[in-house]
Amino acid sequence: MSIRPTISLDALMRPRSVAIIGASTQAQKVGGMPVRLLREYGFEGRILPVHPEANEIQGLPAVPSLRHADAPVDMAIVCVPRASVQQAIADCVDTGVKAAVVFTGGFAEAGDSGLADQQAMVALANGAGMTLLGPNCLGAINLKQRMFATFTPAALAGAPPAGSIGMVSQSGAFGAYAYTLARQQGLGLSHWITTGNEAGVQVADAIDWMVRDPDTRVILAYLEGCKDGPALVGALRAALEAGKPVVVTKVGRTAAGARAALSHTASMAGEDTVFDAVFEECGAIRAHTIEEFFRYGQLFAQAPIPRNNAVAIVTGSGGVGTLMADRAEDLGLELPPFTEAESAQVTTEASLATTINPIDVTGQVMSNLKVFEVACDIAATNGRYGGLALFTAAGALAPHFWAMLEQCARRAGQQAGVTTTVAGIMSAAQRKILAEMGCLVYEEPTHAIEALAMLRCYATAREQRPAWPQADLKAKTQPTLQGQPSGSLSEAAAMQLLQDLGIPTVPQGVAHSAEAAVAIAEQLGGPVAVKVLSADIAHKSDVGGVRLNVQGADAVRAAFNDITASVAVRAPQARVQGVVVARMVKPVLECVVASRVDPVFGPVLTFGLGGTDVEWHQRIVLATAPVPPERVRALLERLDLTRRLDGWRGGPRVTPEALVACICAIGQLAASAGPALQSLEINPLMVNEDGVFAADALIQLEGDPA
Amino acid sequence: MSIRPTISLDALMRPRSVAIIGASTQAQKVGGMPVRLLREYGFEGRILPVHPEANEIQGLPAVPSLRHADAPVDMAIVCVPRASVQQAIADCVDTGVKAAVVFTGGFAEAGDSGLADQQAMVALANGAGMTLLGPNCLGAINLKQRMFATFTPAALAGAPPAGSIGMVSQSGAFGAYAYTLARQQGLGLSHWITTGNEAGVQVADAIDWMVRDPDTRVILAYLEGCKDGPALVGALRAALEAGKPVVVTKVGRTAAGARAALSHTASMAGEDTVFDAVFEECGAIRAHTIEEFFRYGQLFAQAPIPRNNAVAIVTGSGGVGTLMADRAEDLGLELPPFTEAESAQVTTEASLATTINPIDVTGQVMSNLKVFEVACDIAATNGRYGGLALFTAAGALAPHFWAMLEQCARRAGQQAGVTTTVAGIMSAAQRKILAEMGCLVYEEPTHAIEALAMLRCYATAREQRPAWPQADLKAKTQPTLQGQPSGSLSEAAAMQLLQDLGIPTVPQGVAHSAEAAVAIAEQLGGPVAVKVLSADIAHKSDVGGVRLNVQGADAVRAAFNDITASVAVRAPQARVQGVVVARMVKPVLECVVASRVDPVFGPVLTFGLGGTDVEWHQRIVLATAPVPPERVRALLERLDLTRRLDGWRGGPRVTPEALVACICAIGQLAASAGPALQSLEINPLMVNEDGVFAADALIQLEGDPA
Known part of the structure; x- marks a missing residue:
């Protein structure tokens, strides 16, 4: 999908030798920090x-240049001043260095001349096949190999444990803060990578490499923008395929955020709804806060996937159980009750307990712990629940309660497909013991529910991932689009293009006189719609350019004359190509299907409820093109349009398949045409028992397709 | 508004003497715990x-019964077995005890006989004017007076500091967990009250009392259901009037949650959208998690109100700044940039800094702290910003950074109307120092933004609180509704009622024959709508009972016959009262206005986008009745309906005032009629240049009004 070649980060992240060009004797300086x-x-x-004069740096023998090294160097850290960077990169290339990290700033982020120098640096590196991280980045760390190619002071305070979470951040400062939080929270990291200006390695490359890295099981990615959307899509799809969850924070969601991101690293934030669609299509989990970023990362690293959406909530507090049940329903989890026999086992221990789920063992648990144990064991072993969410309040601080809880969690942890989460107050040591069993612990009860929902959401995305269609670059519509000048296609040409694509259009003709209109209407038979034909008028009804349900010669004649007169007054600048007379098609539903070219991700589709108020209703969704039919069906369900087609209020029952096929066809068209098809909008697309009928289409071309 | 008398909690919460009926020598028992x-x-x-045999309990002299007390007792804690509770209450009443707390369970929550006993207990207490808390509750605590009328083990581990936050929880277990978290987080509490079965004191009473309590500045309330909606509304409005923010968690939002709440304490959860509307109308802040409950409570207790919605974000990380800017835009905060002169002051200190807001001082802050200080001081003192949101990462751990930050926060804290929030890693001692300056500290950067937004949201609700209209119980519509039998009003009677109320209806007549229909149509002139008239048919168009735009005698005759035939086939059971012939009114917008009687809060209104697909579009809002016009206007804006009326797509410009007046009139009708008007629905209500016209109305009556 992406034309970007795979970039290996092997030499960068697993070097056997590291040179520091610009190494400093002073350990707190940028060039001293990595040595230290x-x-x-x-x-x-x-x-x-590497130091031009010193023989020794912080107790290590130094060389005056890379050329004096007695053996090849895998990776070089470049921390020389801005003016010397180009020479340092040239030295790397000349001596066969495989990867370089450039800390130095003042390149693309500083203006045109910086950008030119950055491009020259990239050209040098690419020519030699050298992997380049940065410039203007905080570097990278391989926790397992203890490879610290960074100068962030955050690394001085200690390191997080080596673990299975790979973290990549475009922003250095965000990365450093996240690194500190990971250390504080004991989050186990495999790698930590900051990409800065992304002259070479992008966040997508780092994700892609970590998908193939055996030390990484979960990937945390922070983005401000994206230079190569298809590469990001490719990396995220590879991660989904490999079963490595990706938690992503993409900032610059809003206008204010996008403005901030632009001024910050000259990153174009891109259209957030497109990122949202991409993340969802690829099963990436989006985190909107740093707290979520960590919480989600940790839960994927630590807990197994629940086998199904059924959760048993076991609680001593009915109130907190209710809070948890609310959250479970919000997130689509199910709360099936205990069977009568199971209930009897629970109420034998505590007469007031209720078992409709939440399983509320009530305050009676204080005098008889066994009721909690019985409830947990039933839920863990009866084969019906994928998740257990236990609320223990401050119970774990009492030794006998803790002993019971630990045993319950252990037994539940031995059940395949059962995931246990606990909400309550406990010590760090207790949390650690439970964590090692794969049991997640939170202070906030709703987080225990969210954790189960997140795991299920990921599992479902993975199970249901479609076979993504490829753009058919030899599509039969190519000839229609090729050789066309830039600009709007006429409505007639647009309708013809749709017909070539197999999308039915409403039968119609173009009239240039009232009498011609009458003739067309008579040929079509039945009532007609009469509409002005002009590429300059986007919203025909706003200028009195539409008459519907026109029947009989007199009425058609009057409609023609009214429209012509109204448009002449209300849109005097518009070039009018005639008047369309079209058969009235009675829709069960009016839809809209549109495509446009997103600057980051390329062709994208929007579709949903159409008609004149499409922007106001905002009942539309977005998908990248081409789109598989199963995804279209799922999105139509989400829009609640399928229900509108299926015998809505006594109307006919219409299968959505013609609509699905139409949307997929437009997706193929957009994907195969690429930027040549700047935009397309069918609105309304009439959907009824006979299929779909494009009643109106606007198509903008951008010269010849590439 | 509520007919519930004000209940004083003075004797309950500030007793000078406390008797423990059922006191135990064993400190860990229910009757021993309060003594201890x-x-x-x-x-x-x-x-x-009080103990029937022991002379001494835990070192204190005991009496065999209240009658043996040598002085009057203000408050009694009742912790005797279920069978002895009634006698204990009788003893209290006989000896002039002013308030009693009943821990004992097994009353209303245990079934009918428990409920009867509970009612008997209430009757006794009410007869003597004794305040009753419980039964089946965990009791109450006054932190300042160190009055512990509780048996929760949570109180053994230590107490939170005495402070200004009053907490009331219907659920004991939730209350105990919250108490423990408050202690852990150092949240200063004034009072802690659990209401259990709410035989006497309800959550609303506790809120109402805390509004008048000088020790309480912020109220945290946890609810599962509500027995007296108007009392809750009254308490929340009083809190808003007094400027005491109420943070409320109401569980049982969802079907699963409501089921759980019902099984738990037999609380009817009520309809959540109604609670949501009530909380918003009363400026109460709803928290959906325990974490939010505490975070919101703390911020209101600690920070001043920002003077406006303008926030300056000062950050050393562009990435985190962008994350914060995104959240600010989500929440409606504004991020005005620095002026040119202000920018120059910042860039003098750090050349790469950007000041479009976020004010990004960049990594240069590491070599020159002054840039952070300059940016903060400008934002705090230029008079344009109500909020400062600072991101300090781990900076505060460095002594020189901390010294600078402390000074900045102190200076900002001295500016009236400026609120400072800080996101970063710091020690507990540092947090405390900042807290004492009214500065809020979070680890999660988005929380610093949310805090400012919450404070502003509350301030706006308070500033814009309307004068709430009273139900006009002598409304002129009363006679129309009085003396009517239960059931649906005929459409004609419904339209007449609306006319009496000053709401125009579409001109129409009822025909019993095709020829009569033609006569009515001729009298009305122009095209007409022909509709079946039957109280048994809620959705006329679903049974072929509607023809629109019918013009000419033949067409009217055909419409009458078609409708009669179609309804006979498709709704054979319906009693048909005739056929309505109505003038076609061309709407700019079709709205819906409806009222119904909520079992908790009484008459409520819903209004919004109408038409046949009103349930599908779900563009409707809810308000309690009566509703002030300013609130209706705000809600129409939120629904984006005002824009639809104001020259939408070249259409006419219609003021919403006729619609506003109609909604307010229906609100008055619903409020004055009370339960007599079971439900009313005008759909569609045609809105156009000429005003509003009810085209169809369904009214259900429930016998005579009370």
């Missing part, structure tokens, strides 16, 4: 400081 | 254990 960190954390490979 | 807690925490008043 590599030594203090015990990097296993060779550390080679 | 009152002693250990040093209750200032007298503690009087």
